[in-house]
Amino acid sequence: MTLKDKVRRIYRFFKYGLRAREIKRTAPMISRERLVGDLQSLGICEGDVVLLHSSLKSIGYVDGGPNTVLEAITEVIKPSGSLVIPTYHMVNYNMYDTCLDKKYVFDPRTADTFLGLIPSAFLKFPRIERSIHPTHSVSALGKDAKYITEAHHLASSTFGTDSPWDRLMKLDGKVLGLGVTMGPVTFYHILEDLMLDEFPIPARMTETYGLSCRDWNGNLIKVPVNPHDPEIAKKRIDRNTYLADYFWNEFSHRGLLRVGKVGEATSWWSSARKFYNHLLALMNEGITIYSTPDDLKRRPIPEVDSPDFQV
Numbered sequence: 001m002t003l004k005d006k007v008r009r010i011y012r013f014f015k016y017g018l019r020a021r022e023i024k025r026t027a028p029m030i031s032r033e034r035l036v037g038d039l040q041s042l043g044i045c046e047g048d049v050v051l052l053h054s055s056l057k058s059i060g061y062v063d064g065g066p067n068t069v070l071e072a073i074t075e076v077i078k079p080s081g082s083l084v085i086p087t088y089h090m091v092n093y094n095m096y097d098t099c100l101d102k103k104y105v106f107d108p109r110t111a112d113t114f115l116g117l118i119p120s121a122f123l124k125f126p127r128i129e130r131s132i133h134p135t136h137s138v139s140a141l142g143k144d145a146k147y148i149t150e151a152h153h154l155a156s157s158t159f160g161t162d163s164p165w166d167r168l169m170k171l172d173g174k175v176l177g178l179g180v181t182m183g184p185v186t187f188y189h190i191l192e193d194l195m196l197d198e199f200p201i202p203a204r205m206t207e208t209y210g211l212s213c214r215d216w217n218g219n220l221i222k223v224p225v226n227p228h229d230p231e232i233a234k235k236r237i238d239r240n241t242y243l244a245d246y247f248w249n250e251f252s253h254r255g256l257l258r259v260g261k262v263g264e265a266t267s268w269w270s271s272a273r274k275f276y277n278h279l280l281a282l283m284n285e286g287i288t289i290y291s292t293p294d295d296l297k298r299r300p301i302p303e304v305d306s307p308d309f310q311v
């Protein structure tokens, strides 16, 4: 761990400690039992393979913090399910900057993640499997954890064939958003990586960078990465709420989202396979996660009740 990482960890310890006390005073207390019941009512079941994107504070004050959320999900899906969580690590939270840093080495045994308290807590769980990937490492626990993570560094590309997203789809997993919109959802990128030149937007840069990673035995390996083009990334759904709203309306209207509350958090899930098929259908109708407001105007859709997201 670098000095910068240590300072960041100490800062977060104090910041979240104080804020957690404030949230405890102001938000409803949410127990593990409540989370288990809410997840089951939402349609998460024993045996599910669940890819989670989350916001802890949108749930309320979670008694026991992020570990309670993780324990509740694993309780619902065990013994035969798997929980999959993105645990990315990048320079400046940016794929391209990571590619330009010649000294960068990703080590799955020690690298922290910037994706929130729940992914950070997951990294400390015993028996997780973590994929070897310099920017988009994914962690998993459960029956299919090894299958989902083991080939990421050998995959056709970051999100392509044999990546965790591809394997999630092969297992017909569920993409689950706890308190997050349809903005911060990595699963969209599988379409770009499987469609390659047929994808209408040049989202990925053409240059390939060989980034250094440690494997689980500490050996250095190189993993090829084509970074997202930072200029095109600015137009993407995770940076533009009009796109997240449109996709929410579209997927809801088509019956592809199951929506409910987990604690206080508006939450949703979609079958990975159906999600992918619909992304493909939308692409064929000229709509992608990079579409402009004018593109969307050309394909109007009915509005559904607007979701009540807190973050």
Ligand SMILES: CC(C)(COP(=O)(O)OP(=O)(O)OC[C@H]1O[C@@H](n2cnc3c(N)ncnc32)[C@H](O)[C@@H]1OP(=O)(O)O)[C@@H](O)C(=O)NCCC(=O)NCCS
Residues within 6 Å of the ligand: 015, 016, 019, 020, 023, 052, 053, 054, 055, 056, 057, 058, 059, 060, 061, 062, 063, 064, 065, 066, 086, 115, 116, 117, 118, 180, 183, 184, 185, 186, 238, 311
């Ligand atoms: C960015 C994002 C993580 C922010 O959500 P968040 O709830 O603010 O952040 P975290 O989940 O890390 O939780 C930290 C918050 O929980 C609070 N918290 C601490 N203990 C808590 C507890 N026991 N109960 C509830 N909240 C608590 C923290 O104080 C902090 O709130 P603050 O920032 O107001 O101080 C979320 O919006 C998001 O995008 N998640 C998806 C990330 C992802 O998977 N991205 C990949 C695809 S691009």
